Amino acid sequence: MTKTSTRGKNAFRGKKLTAYLAHIISPKTASTLTNIPRGAIVVDEEGKIVEVGEWFKLKRNYDGMVQVIDYGQKIITPGFVDLHLHLPQITQTARTGKTLLGWLDSYVFPAEARFADKRHARKIANWFFDELARNGTTLANVFTTVHKDATDIAFEIAAAKGHRVIMGKVLMDKNSPKALTEDTETSLKDAEELCKRWHGYDNNRLIYAFIPRFAITASKELLTGCGKLWKKYKGTYLHTHLAETKDECTFVKKQYPSARSYVDVYASHNLTGKNSIFAHSIYLDDKDLRALKESQSSLAHCASANFFLKSGFFPFSRIKKAGIKFGLGSDVAGGPQMSLFSVMKDTAYMQMDLWISPRELFYLGTLGGAKAANLDKVVGSLEEGKEADFVVIDPTRRTGVPNDMLGHNVDEILSTLIYLGDDRMIVSTFVRGRKIFDADKTRSTDKTLRSTKSAGKLKLA
Ligand SMILES: [Zn+2]
Missing domain, CATH: 3.20.20.140 (Metal-dependent hydrolases)
Structure with a gap:
């Protein structure tokens, strides 16, 4: 039984909740972690994580009360x-x-x-x-x-x-x-x-x-x-x-x-x-x-x-x-x-x-x-009560990583991200539940880069 079901469905009535679905990987210690292949993190309107777990179990608790954003074959990790x-x-x-x-x-x-x-x-x-x-x-x-x-x-x-x-x-x-x-x-x-x-x-x-x-x-x-x-x-x-x-x-x-x-x-x-x-x-x-x-x-x-x-x-x-x-x-x-x-x-x-x-x-x-940084009570992992700072990663996006990567064990998945990964894999970035980067809307970044080229020519004061 999940924690939400013990609190009762009514605990979140009237609150705006969003469930982000993907393969969830989050550290617990240097050698242990949470690994949920078809998982979800549920975030409230203040940007706090309400719950993390398997979606097929969680969804019963949020019936009709949650907006679902399904990232499919992508990975969600802490930022x-x-x-x-x-x-x-x-x-x-x-x-x-x-x-x-x-x-x-x-x-x-x-x-x-x-x-x-x-x-x-x-x-x-x-x-x-x-x-x-x-x-x-x-x-x-x-x-x-x-x-x-x-x-x-x-x-x-x-x-x-x-x-x-x-x-x-x-x-x-x-x-x-x-x-x-x-x-x-x-x-x-x-x-x-x-x-x-x-x-x-x-x-x-x-x-x-x-x-x-x-x-x-x-x-x-x-x-x-x-x-x-x-x-x-x-x-x-x-x-x-x-x-x-x-x-x-x-x-x-x-x-x-x-x-x-x-x-x-x-x-x-x-x-x-x-x-x-x-x-x-x-x-x-x-x-x-x-x-x-x-x-x-x-x-x-x-x-x-x-x-x-x-x-x-x-x-x-x-x-x-x-x-x-x-x-x-x-x-x-x-x-x-x-x-x-x-x-x-x-x-x-x-x-x-x-x-x-x-x-x-x-x-x-x-x-x-x-x-x-002594901020591990607030951020750093995906846990109930922490602030929702996370990234959505597509390991195969603009890389040569095979499509079946998510079928591997979690150590191989992490190893692939670390040794083959870089900014190209990042699909979205969230701080306190607010999306601060969306790879599908990169125009503003490109514009900034263009304007910075001319800024680089400025002479020393
Ligand atoms: Zn330095």
């Missing part, structure tokens, strides 16, 4: 969680030939400086959010730029388009190009104002993060100020880079000679703790791992970016053994692709002496990421 990426860098994907610090100077910093132009900022933000939805990402942890207005615009667009993001302006007050170097006080003041304006918007669909870019571009005063603001505003996040390359670590050691390690630079400025997310985290010793675990800090593993910029290899087994929460990040544009399928695949490829199961990769890109 993907991208724990680290950069909005302005979508204009700089696939710029190769330099490692991190040179790549930032040559490509990224000039591109970010252009966000002083509000028109440009709006065009790129529109493009960025359309791409997130097109790739099936329903929770993204986003760096914008140092610019207050551009960040305000990014929030405005995310709010209007229905996205779920953790986002904030970047703070930089030293060792940066002139166009991006902020006055420390103004930088902190701008971040606080944006936080007051957007944090918690639409029942926490938009969440604010304080984002010192990394230790290199931050003074002690800036790091201290970030720590204070993060503690002051409940539910906000601290998001930054950590130990991505050896050159970066050497630079940080010179800049902060009294700190025991890179982690210690952040810890000594009160920047570690629950709701802190550190991208990369490659070059860490055992004391660092203990400090991160004890403080309940989380990591974003960005395999594609680590390959692309030749940064190094994430110590997957050590991090797991240390019990530190982590998820995956595309790190666009350090990583060239926004698809979490690509990132899952690269995560597997990076570990030369370890097989990571498709279940675990799928978990890391969904519920594991939500856990690392």
Whole structure:
């Protein structure tokens, strides 16, 4: 007997319900999952999941009370969680030939400086959010730029388009190009104002993060100020880079000679703790791992970016053994692709002496990421009471995957999605029950792409 039938049919009378039918796959843990070949998720008008189960059992409970959308031979999974990426860098994907610090100077910093132009900022933000939805990402942890207005615009667009993001302006007050170097006080003041304006918007669909870019571009005063603001505003996040390359670590050691390690630079400025997310985290010793675990800090593993910029290899087994929460990040544009399928695949490829199961990769890109962001009670899997953030996937759409794929076992299905999948397989993306992408209506995205081409020609301010 299902839970609905025990509540009685009348529990939902008068409520607008929608049942989405397809093959349902949703993680429970890194090794267990829900797999319902002819399943349904029932969503209420507030975008909450009312029930998940086999449709032939569920339908009796909703007789005449539910709108049915049948996706047939498609798959519904939770939406993907991208724990680290950069909005302005979508204009700089696939710029190769330099490692991190040179790549930032040559490509990224000039591109970010252009966000002083509000028109440009709006065009790129529109493009960025359309791409997130097109790739099936329903929770993204986003760096914008140092610019207050551009960040305000990014929030405005995310709010209007229905996205779920953790986002904030970047703070930089030293060792940066002139166009991006902020006055420390103004930088902190701008971040606080944006936080007051957007944090918690639409029942926490938009969440604010304080984002010192990394230790290199931050003074002690800036790091201290970030720590204070993060503690002051409940539910906000601290998001930054950590130990991505050896050159970066050497630079940080010179800049902060009294700190025991890179982690210690952040810890000594009160920047570690629950709701802190550190991208990369490659070059860490055992004391660092203990400090991160004890403080309940989380990591974003960005395999594609680590390959692309030749940064190094994430110590997957050590991090797991240390019990530190982590998820995956595309790190666009350090990583060239926004698809979490690509990132899952690269995560597997990076570990030369370890097989990571498709279940675990799928978990890391969904519920594991939500856990690392401490939002797993709200999103990350398809369960009664959670918000309906999900994607509809057609594995055979514009790919060479055989039509009979759904006849295979769930591990083979997931393996096919991860190793052969990308944005082309995504049919629709939903956040809190609202459709934010429909592959059959791609015109607006194409239009944005066209207009962005001209935006790319804008000169540096
Ligand atoms: Zn990054």
